[in-house]
Amino acid sequence: MRLRLRSSLLGVALLAGVLAPIATAGVACAASSAALVVSTGGNNYTYCVELGGSSVNGIQLIQRAGSQHGLQYKLGYGGNAVCMLANVGASGNDCFGEHPHFWGYWRDNSSGGWSWSGTGASNVKVGAGDISGWSWGTGDSGSSHPPPPATSYESVCGAAPAPDRKPKPGKPKGGQSNDTKPKGGAGGSGDGGGDATATPSAPGEDQDRTVADNSKGGGPKGKKPDDDAKGQRKDDSGDYELAVPTASPSTAPGAVSNPAGATAQDPGPPAAAFVALGLTAALAALGAMLVRRRRRLEEG
Amino acid sequence: MHQGAWLLWAFSGGLVAITTTNPFYLLPLLAVAWVVHAACGRPGPQARSFRIFLIFGALTICTRTALVLFLPDIQLGNVVEAAMEGLRLAVLLTVFGAYNTVSDPFGVLRLSPRRWHEPALAASLALSIAPRTIAAVATVREAQRMRGIEIRRFRSLPALAVPVLETGMEEAVMLAESMDARGHGRGRRTRYRPERWGWQATIVSVAGVLAVGVAVSALFGDDPSLGLSAFPIVWPEVSPVMLLAIVTLSIPAWLPVDSPTRKSR
Numbered sequence: 001m002r003l004r005l006r007s008s009l010l011g012v013a014l015l016a017g018v019l020a021p022i023a024t025a026g027v028a029c030a031a032s033s034a035a036l037v038v039s040t041g042g043n044n045y046t047y048c049v050e051l052g053g054s055s056v057n058g059i060q061l062i063q064r065a066g067s068q069h070g071l072q073y074k075l076g077y078g079g080n081a082v083c084m085l086a087n088v089g090a091s092g093n094d095c096f097g098e099h100p101h102f103w104g105y106w107r108d109n110s111s112g113g114w115s116w117s118g119t120g121a122s123n124v125k126v127g128a129g130d131i132s133g134w135s136w137g138t139g140d141s142g143s144s145h146p147p148p149p150a151t152s153y154e155s156v157c158g159a160a161p162a163p164d165r166k167p168k169p170g171k172p173k174g175g176q177s178n179d180t181k182p183k184g185g186a187g188g189s190g191d192g193g194g195d196a197t198a199t200p201s202a203p204g205e206d207q208d209r210t211v212a213d214n215s216k217g218g219g220p221k222g223k224k225p226d227d228d229a230k231g232q233r234k235d236d237s238g239d240y241e242l243a244v245p246t247a248s249p250s251t252a253p254g255a256v257s258n259p260a261g262a263t264a265q266d267p268g269p270p271a272a273a274f275v276a277l278g279l280t281a282a283l284a285a286l287g288a289m290l291v292r293r294r295r296r297l298e299e300g
Numbered sequence: 301m302h303q304g305a306w307l308l309w310a311f312s313g314g315l316v317a318i319t320t321t322n323p324f325y326l327l328p329l330l331a332v333a334w335v336v337h338a339a340c341g342r343p344g345p346q347a348r349s350f351r352i353f354l355i356f357g358a359l360t361i362c363t364r365t366a367l368v369l370f371l372p373d374i375q376l377g378n379v380v381e382a383a384m385e386g387l388r389l390a391v392l393l394t395v396f397g398a399y400n401t402v403s404d405p406f407g408v409l410r411l412s413p414r415r416w417h418e419p420a421l422a423a424s425l426a427l428s429i430a431p432r433t434i435a436a437v438a439t440v441r442e443a444q445r446m447r448g449i450e451i452r453r454f455r456s457l458p459a460l461a462v463p464v465l466e467t468g469m470e471e472a473v474m475l476a477e478s479m480d481a482r483g484h485g486r487g488r489r490t491r492y493r494p495e496r497w498g499w500q501a502t503i504v505s506v507a508g509v510l511a512v513g514v515a516v517s518a519l520f521g522d523d524p525s526l527g528l529s530a531f532p533i534v535w536p537e538v539s540p541v542m543l544l545a546i547v548t549l550s551i552p553a554w555l556p557v558d559s560p561t562r563k564s565r
Contacts (some may be wrong), residue, residue: 063375066532074529079377094522269324272538276324279547283331286553287338294338 032128035156036065039135039148040088047071048157051128058105058121061132080122088136104145106133113150116142129153301340301552303407305501307427309336310399312508313549316515317391320526321384324538325546326391332550333391337398339553345438346400346431353397353430357390364389377530384528400431402552407495425472436467500555507548514545 034056036047047065056064059079065071074084076095082103083095090097107124108131109115117124126132131153139145317329337350364386368378405428413420440463449459518526518539525537 060375063532073532075377075532076529078381079375079530091524097522269535270538272540272543273324273535275540276328276538276543279543280327280331283328283335283547283550287331287335290335290338290553298343 033157034061034126034128035131035151035153036061036071037131037133037148037151037156038071038085039133039146040086041136041146043086044149045071045086046151046156051126055125055127058117058124058126058132061126062121062134080120082121082134085134085136100138100140101136102138103134103136104139104147106135106142106147107131108133108151108153112152114147116145116147131156301504301555302495302497302501303403303411304497305504306399306403306552307408307411308505308508309549309552310395310403312512313395313399314392315512316546316549317388317395319515319519320542321381321388321528322525322536322538323384323387323528324536325526325542326384326387328543328546329549330391330394332546333394333398335550335553337401341398341401342404345435346405348438349400349431349434350394350397352434353393353400357393357397360389360393361386377533380533381528381530384530396430400434403431405431405435410495425475429468432471433464433468436464436471440464440467500552503555504552507551511545511549514542518542 032052033048033050036049038045038047047069049061049064049068051061051064059075059082062071062073062075062082062085066073071085072087073082074089074091075081076083076090081095082105083090083097085103089095089103096102105117105121105124106114107117114133121132124132131151133148133151135146135148137146313329313333317326320326334350341347341350361383365379365383368374368382371378408424408428411420411424437460440460443463444456444459450456523539523542525539525542528536
């Protein structure tokens with residue numbers, strides 16, 4: 001019996017070993033990007049998200065924006081519904097806990113406007129050059145829910161979608177613009193990322209260029225039509241310095257319009273978790289002791 | 301201890317287990333089941349049912365996790381969530397396994413109330429089928445070994461299954477006859493040596509009710525620590541009250557044993 005227990009444990013370990021690489025295997029190839037607009041009602045955040053050569057669904061786009069740009073999010077219902085974006089939304093496990101307010105999903109239509117997505121974000125394919133928008137508000141249909149502000153792909157990602165560009169040292173792509181009016185310290189964090197959210201116009205390419213990174217990019221000089229943020233450059237770089245260490249190191253962080261600060265996403269297990277594990281260990285040890293004592297009594 | 305108290309204990313443990321997928325609640329509960337099994341488990345062939353349920357629990361985790369492979373796109377969050385749901389089922393099974401080793405399967409049958417005789421009989425038969433089958437397997441195997449029948453892993457399965465099923469049938473028929481003979485279901489029945497509800501049973505029941513109360517109020521209070529946020533994966537919160545409620549369930553292990561059924565054995 002003990003042998004069988006051991007072999008079944010071995011089975012668990014083997015299965016875990018097989019599943020882990022499948023689960024974590026990232027898609028890392030030629031870059032292409034899609035634009036993501038998050039409109040909390042008061043603030044708008046835009047993210048140029050690298051898709052890594054493959055098409056993703058609307059939920060994965062948010063996850064990538066999270067890992068590439070530190071967008072804070074929380075999903076529910078098996079990862080199919082959006083509970084919270086940029087610290088706005090339901091904080092519990094019920095994504096519609098704030099109903100009638102909820103995150104509406106919009107997609108760009110051919111005429112440069114928004115159309116209400118009739119299907120869930122997890123069933124929507126997002127490809128290079130697409131724009132996805134999330135807006136916080138009431139209303140169950142496209143006619144009553146407020147759409148995000150009109151956004152063009154170029155205003156978010158800088159250049160037309162350019163798949164399969166060679167990586168260039170020079171300018172990381174993913175210029176990230178923040179096309180809202182200054183809102184004065186959006187979100188809770190007073191410094192760092194909080195300021196970045198409030199910068200009035202696009203950090204744009206220039207500022208990105210200050211960081212040598214090897215992700216794919218547009219032209220070497222990066223002069224873009226919407227690049228009117230020269231005056232902001234200094235401030236933005238300062239923000240950038242603050243926010244960089246917290247962003248994911250493996251991806252080229254575009255600039256950082258990072259709602260509520262790009263704080264580390266995972267603060268580590270809470271202290272009570274260690275208490276729980278300690279209790280588990282203590283009880284398990286006690287049980288083992290009892291079993292051993294009983295066995296000794298039976299034998300003796 | 302009174303069989304009813306054990307029933308309540310198992311019910312509470314199972315209910316707490318199914319309210320949560322937080323591993324920091326489930327693992328202590330698993331340890332609680334283990335400690336109660338270790339402290340109060342009755343000697344005899346059904347003692348191995350804990351281990352068997354533990355193995356089934358491990359298989360459950362594997363199966364639930366493997367189901368992720370059918371998803372259109374597999375993310376780490378899906379795998380973690382599936383594994384935690386598997387762990388929840390495994391803990392539920394383990395609690396039931398511990399219950400099987402500490403309770404007396406035929407004592408449970410005796411608990412069935414007179415009024416709702418038939419459903420209660422069916423329920424108590426279903427509750428005790430696992431330990432009774434495990435005990436029957438052990439008996440048959442021992443008999444085979446004594447007769448020099450070689451026990452190979454899979455070959456011996458038919459030779460094992462037939463007598464085990466037969467034993468189950470015989471037991472059921474015997475039980476029905478004996479209950480009939482005692483006037484069960486006719487409204488008049490005297491209990492032979494009724495079990496005593498001692499103070500231990502009261503304490504265990506109170507602990508069980510408290511634990512269920514905490515878990516259910518957390519469930520309806522939308523306590524975020526019960527669930528696991530797997531998209532993205534973040535460490536779940538752990539509420540000390542809930543943890544305390546779970547540890548309270550280990551109380552049968554701390555109480556002195558002096559139940560009449562135990563002494564008579």
